Amino acid sequence: MSMSDQSRHEDQGRLEDQVKGQEDRKEAEDRQEEQKRVEQVVGVISRRIESLEQHVSDVKEDIVHIRKNFWEDVTVNFDDAIEAVETYASIKQQAEVLSERERLHRHASNQLKTLVRLQKSPYFGRIDFREDGEKTAERIYLGIGSLLDENEGEFLVYDWRAPVSSLYYDYSPGPAQYETPSGLISGTMELKRQYIIRDGVLCSMFDTGVTIGDELLQEVLGKQADGQMKSIVATIQKEQNKIIRNTSKRLLIVQGAAGSGKTSAALQRVAYLLYRYRGTLRSEQIVLFSPNPMFNSYISTVLPELGEENMQQTTFQEYVEHRLGDWFTVEDPFSQMEYIYTAMNEPGYNARAEGIRYKAGGEWLRVIDAYVESLRNVGMCFRDVKFRGRTLISADAIKERFYEMDSSLRIPNRMRLLAEWLLGELKRLGKKEINRAWVDEAIELLDRDDYQRVYQELRGKKQFSGETFNDFDRERELLAVKVVQEHFAPLRREVKQLRFIDLAALYRQLFEDPQLVQSLTGSLELPGHWPEICSQTMACLDGGNLFWEDATPFLYLKERVEGFQTNTAVRHVFVDEAQDYSPFQFAFMKRLFPHAKLTVLGDLNQAIYAHSTSGQDFAGLATLYGEEHTEKIILTRSYRSTRPIVQFTSAMLRGDNAIEPFNRDGKKPTLTKVSDQQDLAEKVAARIGEMTAAGHRTIAVICKTAKESREAYEALREKVPVRLIDKETVSFEEGFHIIPAYLAKGVEFDGVIIYNASRAQYGRERERKLFYTACTRAMHELHLYCLGEKSPFLADAPVDAYVEV
Numbered sequence: 001m002s003m004s005d006q007s008r009h010e011d012q013g014r015l016e017d018q019v020k021g022q023e024d025r026k027e028a029e030d031r032q033e034e035q036k037r038v039e040q041v042v043g044v045i046s047r048r049i050e051s052l053e054q055h056v057s058d059v060k061e062d063i064v065h066i067r068k069n070f071w072e073d074v075t076v077n078f079d080d081a082i083e084a085v086e087t088y089a090s091i092k093q094q095a096e097v098l099s100e101r102e103r104l105h106r107h108a109s110n111q112l113k114t115l116v117r118l119q120k121s122p123y124f125g126r127i128d129f130r131e132d133g134e135k136t137a138e139r140i141y142l143g144i145g146s147l148l149d150e151n152e153g154e155f156l157v158y159d160w161r162a163p164v165s166s167l168y169y170d171y172s173p174g175p176a177q178y179e180t181p182s183g184l185i186s187g188t189m190e191l192k193r194q195y196i197i198r199d200g201v202l203c204s205m206f207d208t209g210v211t212i213g214d215e216l217l218q219e220v221l222g223k224q225a226d227g228q229m230k231s232i233v234a235t236i237q238k239e240q241n242k243i244i245r246n247t248s249k250r251l252l253i254v255q256g257a258a259g260s261g262k263t264s265a266a267l268q269r270v271a272y273l274l275y276r277y278r279g280t281l282r283s284e285q286i287v288l289f290s291p292n293p294m295f296n297s298y299i300s301t302v303l304p305e306l307g308e309e310n311m312q313q314t315t316f317q318e319y320v321e322h323r324l325g326d327w328f329t330v331e332d333p334f335s336q337m338e339y340i341y342t343a344m345n346e347p348g349y350n351a352r353a354e355g356i357r358y359k360a361g362g363e364w365l366r367v368i369d370a371y372v373e374s375l376r377n378v379g380m381c382f383r384d385v386k387f388r389g390r391t392l393i394s395a396d397a398i399k400e401r402f403y404e405m406d407s408s409l410r411i412p413n414r415m416r417l418l419a420e421w422l423l424g425e426l427k428r429l430g431k432k433e434i435n436r437a438w439v440d441e442a443i444e445l446l447d448r449d450d451y452q453r454v455y456q457e458l459r460g461k462k463q464f465s466g467e468t469f470n471d472f473d474r475e476r477e478l479l480a481v482k483v484v485q486e487h488f489a490p491l492r493r494e495v496k497q498l499r500f501i502d503l504a505a506l507y508r509q510l511f512e513d514p515q516l517v518q519s520l521t522g523s524l525e526l527p528g529h530w531p532e533i534c535s536q537t538m539a540c541l542d543g544g545n546l547f548w549e550d551a552t553p554f555l556y557l558k559e560r561v562e563g564f565q566t567n568t569a570v571r572h573v574f575v576d577e578a579q580d581y582s583p584f585q586f587a588f589m590k591r592l593f594p595h596a597k598l599t600v601l602g603d604l605n606q607a608i609y610a611h612s613t614s615g616q617d618f619a620g621l622a623t624l625y626g627e628e629h630t631e632k633i634i635l636t637r638s639y640r641s642t643r644p645i646v647q648f649t650s651a652m653l654r655g656d657n658a659i660e661p662f663n664r665d666g667k668k669p670t671l672t673k674v675s676d677q678q679d680l681a682e683k684v685a686a687r688i689g690e691m692t693a694a695g696h697r698t699i700a701v702i703c704k705t706a707k708e709s710r711e712a713y714e715a716l717r718e719k720v721p722v723r724l725i726d727k728e729t730v731s732f733e734e735g736f737h738i739i740p741a742y743l744a745k746g747v748e749f750d751g752v753i754i755y756n757a758s759r760a761q762y763g764r765e766r767e768r769k770l771f772y773t774a775c776t777r778a779m780h781e782l783h784l785y786c787l788g789e790k791s792p793f794l795a796d797a798p799v800d801a802y803v804e805v
């Protein structure tokens with residue numbers, strides 16, 4: 001190298017050092033400035049908290065005072081009608097003052113909770129956005145709630161749901177725009193920065209490029225789970241943001257890979273909707289259907305963490321149980337699934353499996369519609385109205401009356417008219433009852449209070465003459481009327497509830513003659529095992545039971561005959577794990593919530609119910625409200641599991657699904673062959689020990705069924721402190737769990753052990769999705785054990801996708 005080359009090289013080096021030095025200084029200054037700002041904002045928050053605490057305590061004192069002195073502060077006087085009205089007005093006014101104070105208290109307490117959270121971590125992101133036409137950029141800091149500097153009139157922190165905040169999720173530095181109620185705003189994003197602030201201290205910050213900080217996401221995803229789902233506000237991805245903020249369509253369908261953040265996005269969306277429609281939308285107007293009760297507990301902290309109240313959460317099973325519990329013992333969906341995965345060798349299995357599929361479809365819905373139509377003219381079933389074992393009004397008489405009515409009237413209207421007629425009949429028949437012997441017996445059994453009441457009543461009506469002869473008859477008559485009225489009350493109630501319709505017989509009738517459905521469907525083909533399906537269904541009904549696959553159709557028939565009990569208050573319905581719902585159930589939900597927008601989130605690769613067919617997609621769902629009212633979003637990136645786990649699990653789907661792992665490294669899944677049950681239990685217990693030592697907090701041994709889970713539990717309970725999860729389990733906690741795959745839906749664990757990944761357990765094609773669902777629950781580690789020949793699904797993974805030990 002020549003001298004001049006060398007000095008040029010040295011100059012270059014010095015220059016680079018200088019630039020580097022300047023950059024470091026700039027970064028240090030930036031960081032200092034940011035830390036100062038954090039302190040300043042935390043200071044504002046602390047002062048706000050102080051004054052709000054004072055306010056909350058003042059309001060509370062007021063409330064206590066009002067409650068204590070409630071009756072002293074109202075003037076109570078019932079001497080005459082005018083005074084009574086004034087008394088009423090005075091009580092009402094006092095109650096209003098109280099409820100206003102209580103509302104204020106609730107509001108201030110909620111604000112306080114949000115401020116306390118903000119105090120620890122006031123914001124997580126910043127964007128510098130220069131609107132077109134402006135000279136300078138505005139700095140926008142984003143947090144879980146907004147904070148206004150009342151002196152300056154500017155926002156120190158913007159709520160992550162504010163219109164401007166969407167820039168943060170949707171763009172990287174450069175041209176950017178966002179939607180506001182008054183139109184689109186365009187400009188340039190000059191900076192995008194992320195922070196981790198804990199307990200008021202700036203721990204780290206980074207400026208980000210294309211996506212929302214891989215660093216931050218790496219850090220969040222790399223953590224151990226603690227048994228509760230987390231909010232993802234700081235790291236919402238662009239495609240997830242679309243789900244969260246979409247408000248234009250009636251039906252939003254999200255098809256997303258396992259771990260792509262469907263549930264997370266759904267919950268953030270609830271928070272967003274509550275913010276955007278604050279004042280008109282309340283949390284109780286939002287319903288989330290979740291896969292099982294434990295899932296409810298798993299997600300229950302996300303919204304409160306964001307300062308919002310939880311929406312209503314239920315399972316479809318809970319809803320059906322609530323509506324049909326009086327009628328039948330309804331099989332639960334998990335028992336149905338257990339049957340499907342364990343009873344393959346039992347007689348009648350194929351017919352039942354086929355029946356499950358058939359009764360889940362739109363075809364069966366049309367059969368019921370046609371059936372209801374036919375009932376206008378023939379075939380309605382009623383029950384005798386009975387009293388003390390005697391038939392008061394026979395089913396035939398009711399039926400005759402029903403078919404005497406104008407057949408153009410809708411069936412539910414005819415039922416109302418029928419109920420009115422029956423109530424009239426009961427009144428008439430009640431009078432006849434008065435002289436029966438049982439009434440005298442019942443009068444004997446009356447207690448003194450009843451006598452006293454009748455006596456008072458007679459005196460009140462000035463019917464008590466003092467002449468014992470006449471008075472005795474009067475008293476007996478009045479007592480008899482009372483007795484009959486009381487004994488008829490349940491009958492009247494049942495008539496009002498339309499219990500005189502024999503719904504069970506009505507549904508049963510569909511199966512009595514296998515030809516009936518054929519004639520209702522016209523030319524359409526029935527399932528091959530139809531006569532067997534019919535006899536199975538009838539046997540079940542005759543035992544007072546209802547198969548899970550019959551539950552929604554039965555409910556639908558009930559609603560069509562009695563009149564639909566719709567829920568008009570609900571504005572948003574969320575259905576998580578939507579692939580597990582049948583088209584029939586969706587059609588039912590649409591009718592049930594006529595004013596609601598529907599968000600359904602699912603993954604067809606996790607469709608594990610017997611009613612799911614392999615080729616099915618959500619296309620059928622799009623017809624529910626029509627294409628123009630439907631939007632579909634597809635999520636392909638998976639965040640839950642490490643890259644090696646995603647590579648392994650997605651291979652089992654035979655590569656026709658583009659699932660993109662988030663680039664997080666980890667150990668490859670392992671497969672361990674074991675020699676017998678004892679060896680299996682020992683090795684699994686040892687693995688749990690290793691994973692615990694590695695710092696994992698939630699570990700699951702996933703089994704195929706509840707049956708296998710119980711066996712695993714018996715084998716392991718002496719060796720490790722495990723918890724057996726079954727369909728009744730309602731809380732999700734950290735620790736070691738043994739769980740059937742279908743109950744592990746929607747939840748995740750640091751480490752997952754597949755108890756027996758053998759061909760015997762996971763060998764049939766219909767078990768592929770169950771196996772996939774089980775394996776995709778793992779966040780950091782996945783270990784499979786195998787007693788006997790290994791599952792053929794493993795052959796779909798490349799040999800280097802897992803380690804055989």
Ligand SMILES: Nc1ncnc2c1ncn2[C@@H]1O[C@H](COP(=O)(O)OP(=O)(O)OP(=O)(O)O)[C@@H](O)[C@H]1O
Pocket residue numbers: 217220221230232235236237240256257258259260261262263264265603639640745746747748776
């Ligand atoms: N944007 C994100 N930032 C941080 N974590 C995320 C993000 N998206 C998803 N995750 C995490 O990925 C995991 C999986 O998310 P989630 O349970 O919502 O996925 P899912 O699509 O509902 O999964 P599945 O269909 O398997 O039930 C969770 O731990 C969640 O916190």
